[in-house]
Amino acid sequence: MMVLKLGWDTQVLLSVKDAVTVAEILSKAHVWDEKYQSDTSTTAYFAYPVEKDFTMKIVPDEIANMARMAGKPDKK
Secondary structure (H helix, E strand, C coil): EEEECCCCCEEECCHHHHHHHHHHHHHEEEEEEEEEEEECCHHHHHHHHCCCCCEEEEEEEEHHHHHHHHHHCCCC
């Protein structure tokens, strides 16, 4: 299993094959941005290459299975 970290606060657990597939797709992706311009009451649209890096790390199956069993943590 692999953990794919996207940005500062999003991590997803995937099989190695799926993590590689997602990484390949993300390497081709563009950021989509919309900016409302109040002076003209219009929206400007932008698309540009992803500038943020993502990382991947291998997680042993035993750890991944324990994490799945633990489920979502309580918010405190």
